[in-house]
Amino acid sequence: MQLIDERDAGSLVAGGLDIALPQGAYVRQKFEAHRIDDVTFEVQRQLSRPQILEKIRPGMRVALGVGSRGIKCIYQVTKATVEFLRERGADVFIVPAMGSHGGATAEGQLQVLAQYGITPEALGVPFDASMDIVELGISPSGVPVYFSRAALAADGIVPIGRVKAHTSFRGRVESGLYKMLAIGFGKHAGAASIHSFGFERFGELIPEVGEFILARVPVLCGIAIVENAYDDPAVIEALAPEEIGRREPELLELAKAWMGRILFDEFDVLIVDEIGKNISGDGMDPNVTGRFSLPAMSGGPRVQKIVVLDLTEETHGNANGIGAADVTTQALFDKIDFVQTYTNAITSTVLSVAKIPIVMPTARTAVALALKTLVGVKPEKARVVRIKNTLQLDEIWISDPLLKEAEGRSDIELVRRAPLELPP
Numbered sequence: 001m002q003l004i005d006e007r008d009a010g011s012l013v014a015g016g017l018d019i020a021l022p023q024g025a026y027v028r029q030k031f032e033a034h035r036i037d038d039v040t041f042e043v044q045r046q047l048s049r050p051q052i053l054e055k056i057r058p059g060m061r062v063a064l065g066v067g068s069r070g071i072k073c074i075y076q077v078t079k080a081t082v083e084f085l086r087e088r089g090a091d092v093f094i095v096p097a098m099g100s101h102g103g104a105t106a107e108g109q110l111q112v113l114a115q116y117g118i119t120p121e122a123l124g125v126p127f128d129a130s131m132d133i134v135e136l137g138i139s140p141s142g143v144p145v146y147f148s149r150a151a152l153a154a155d156g157i158v159p160i161g162r163v164k165a166h167t168s169f170r171g172r173v174e175s176g177l178y179k180m181l182a183i184g185f186g187k188h189a190g191a192a193s194i195h196s197f198g199f200e201r202f203g204e205l206i207p208e209v210g211e212f213i214l215a216r217v218p219v220l221c222g223i224a225i226v227e228n229a230y231d232d233p234a235v236i237e238a239l240a241p242e243e244i245g246r247r248e249p250e251l252l253e254l255a256k257a258w259m260g261r262i263l264f265d266e267f268d269v270l271i272v273d274e275i276g277k278n279i280s281g282d283g284m285d286p287n288v289t290g291r292f293s294l295p296a297m298s299g300g301p302r303v304q305k306i307v308v309l310d311l312t313e314e315t316h317g318n319a320n321g322i323g324a325a326d327v328t329t330q331a332l333f334d335k336i337d338f339v340q341t342y343t344n345a346i347t348s349t350v351l352s353v354a355k356i357p358i359v360m361p362t363a364r365t366a367v368a369l370a371l372k373t374l375v376g377v378k379p380e381k382a383r384v385v386r387i388k389n390t391l392q393l394d395e396i397w398i399s400d401p402l403l404k405e406a407e408g409r410s411d412i413e414l415v416r417r418a419p420l421e422l423p424p
Contacts, residue, residue, distance in 0.1 A: 003330060003359045010365070017368040019379050021422070024399040025404060031229030031394070036236055039073050039203035043080035043223065048237035052221045055156065058089025062220065063128075066118060067098030067109070068161045068175075070278045071225060072354050073172055075234045077160055078411050080222060094118065095151045097159060097184035099191030100347040101277065103205075103340045106131055115278065115314045119375035131187045134369050134396070136294075138207025139212045143197060143205060145182075146190035156220035159184070163224050163251040165259060167282040168350065172249045174339045175281075177222035177239065178210030183263060185213075186346065189410045197347050199294055207245065214241045226251050229260035232390050250253055260393035261288055263411055264402060266302040268371045271397075274320065274389050275308055276315030277344075282353060283321020284308070285390040291324040293353050296383040305370035309363050309423065311335045312389070320344040323355035327366045333359050363422040387419065 010016040036042050047053065049263070056062075063086050066078055078094075085092050094113070102108030106129035113127075127152035131205075133176050137146045159180045166174035172360050173179070182205075183191045197205060210416050213219075219241045227233035235254060277281035286292040290300030308325040311317065316339050317337025322328060333356070345354035360366035371379035383405075386397040395415060400405070407410040 001313070002361070003333065004361060006361045006365060007362050009209045009369070013372050015368065015372070017365050019101065019368055019371060021364070021420040022382060022383065022384050022399040023366065023419055024381070024396050024397055025403050025417040027403070028394055028395050028413040028415050029260075029393060030411045030413065031260060032235040032258050033230060035230075039233060039236065040080040042072070042236045043086045043105070043238070044084050044242065046223070046236060047084045047221070049238060052223040052238055052395045053129045053218050055307060056085060056088045056090055060090050060155040060388060062068065062090045062092050062156045062158060063095045063151040064092060065095050065097030065151065065157065065159040065180060066113060067101070068165070068180065069101075069112075070280065071162050071227070072231045073225065075122075075224060077223060077236065078118055079123060081160065082125055085194050090156075092125045093154070094123065094125060095148055095185070096127075096129050097148070097180055099183045099186060100188040100343060104188040104343055104347070111380065112154055115192070125321065129136055133187050133189050136160030136213065136216050139205070139209050141205060141208055143207055144193045145212055146186040147213060148185045148187055152217065153184055156218050158220050158223065160223045160226065163226050163248060164255045165252070165287050165376065166202070167280060167286050167292070168199040168204040168297060170297070173207050174209075174252055176248050176252065177224055177244050178206050178248060179220070180222075180403065181207050181213045181217075192347050195347055198349065200296060211245065211393065214244070218373065224248065224251055226255045226258070230394055231260075238265050249298065254412060260391070261289065262301050262385055262387070264301060264383075264394070267402060268304050268374050269382055269384045269387055270301075270303045270306045271367060271384065271386040272308045272325075272389065273384055273387065274310045274312045275319070276389075277318045277320060278312055278314040279389045279391050281325070283315075283319065284324065286324065288390040288393065289324065292369065293324060293350050300421055304374055307366050307370045308332060316340065320353050322357065325357045327358050327360055327364050327370050328356070328360055329363055330361050332365075355392055362424060365421060366422070369387040384420070
């Protein structure tokens with residue numbers, strides 16, 4: 001459905017949208033680059049630790065929980081874990097551990113894993129994507145706690161997840177193994193149960209529910225992944241259940257110190273080429289954009305206008321997070337799967353993430369609208385940043401005013417001058 005044509009778009013703004021786009025350059029941002037080169041070796045080294053190895057018995061059934069999005073090495077880590085356990089005689093199967101994602105259906109969750117190459121054919125093990133859950137009880141704070149029925153049928157459970165800053169709450173632990181146990185394995189019912197208490201309580205509830213589960217569920221270990229700013233694995237650790245509570249907060253501090261970001265504290269327009277659930281739970285990470293869905297959250301750069309141009313193919317129409325943008329394109333709007341998007345927003349209880357910003361017919365008119373509606377800044381003087389997405393931040397485009405600000409900085413290097421070129 002065409003919302004507005006280019007002629008009408010131009011007539012909406014005094015003076016029209018036929019303005020010159022800014023000049024600028026591609027620059028390279030330099031970050032800390034701790035990196036694990038041999039992922040398979042590191043996974044198997046970690047699983048060989050005595051406190052974990054002694055729990056693996058021939059013939060035992062082990063459920064691997066996989067579901068964290070956007071982890072570059074997730075296939076390698078999962079495959080290495082499968083191979084290690086099978087070599088020691090364990091019978092392994094995969095359980096999608098991603099709460100309500102994938103449209104809260106078994107088929108949708110299998111599709112999410114398939115995007116990462118994680119399939120029964122590739123790994124040589126069965127998958128059980130059933131959404132059936134068991135209520136484990138009520139946590140001390142009154143949270144009904146649910147857990148995958150398929151995983152509970154195993155003799156041992158191994159969640160594989162990334163430790164990182166969350167997009168909607170702050171706490172001793174945020175995204176990581178506790179959250180995967182509390183929400184990921186809880187499927188739709190578990191995710192909805194915890195979200196119903198509001199993000200402002202997640203800082204206390206996630207570790208509480210995680211410990212509640214660890215006391216009742218046969219977790220062998222959790223495999224924690226910390227990435228650097230280049231989306232590469234910087235730390236991989238296999239943590240015994242009794243180690244998670246101590247080590248996950250330490251890993252979170254490393255993740256926050258190493259995460260990618262835009263190395264300017266303030267600018268006028270941010271252009272994001274693509275958002276999607278494979279990039280961030282919020283489509284685009286607010287820790288990078290500075291645009292959070294909850295008023296209590298803060299951080300990141302100060303930006304007047306955000307323009308989002310498209311959805312990733314891997315998000316399958318889930319436009320969760322588009323509500324943080326000011327302007328978007330008809331091309332993105334046409335790709336939205338409102339069932340997937342609304343399921344995600346409703347489960348989280350934060351409906352603003354699914355709101356639709358102003359829709360312009362093209363990328364050029366979308367960017368022009370953002371430039372024309374800046375307060376106190378003329379379009380030709382605008383400080384503009386363009387990124388592919390909030391995961392890939394090593395090379396970005398900046399306009400000339402920011403390029404001047406970057407002169408003499410050791411953490412920003414000029415790659416090549418180039419005008420702002422947009423898709424049709």
